[in-house]
Amino acid sequence: MPHAYQPPQRRSRLTRRGRLLLLFTALLGLGLGATVLLPLLSPGEAPEKPRQLLIPEGWRAAQVYAAIDKE
DSSP, X not given: XXXXXXXXXXXXXXXXXXXXXXXHHHHHHHHHHHHHHHHHHSOOOOOXXXXXXXXXXXXXXXXXXXXXXXX
């Protein structure tokens, strides 16, 4: 019999450094996921509707800037 049956080898075990790295990566992923999802899921304030400023024809730039600053 040329090829004898060999049972599957035992899985390799993680080292302490590997386990710490895996734990750190998992915690980092959870933190990033929470950081992204919480603002999306929380009911926020409605965005402010943009206001319009009507500038009459013939106004000079200084008048336009003064009108904007009043707003």
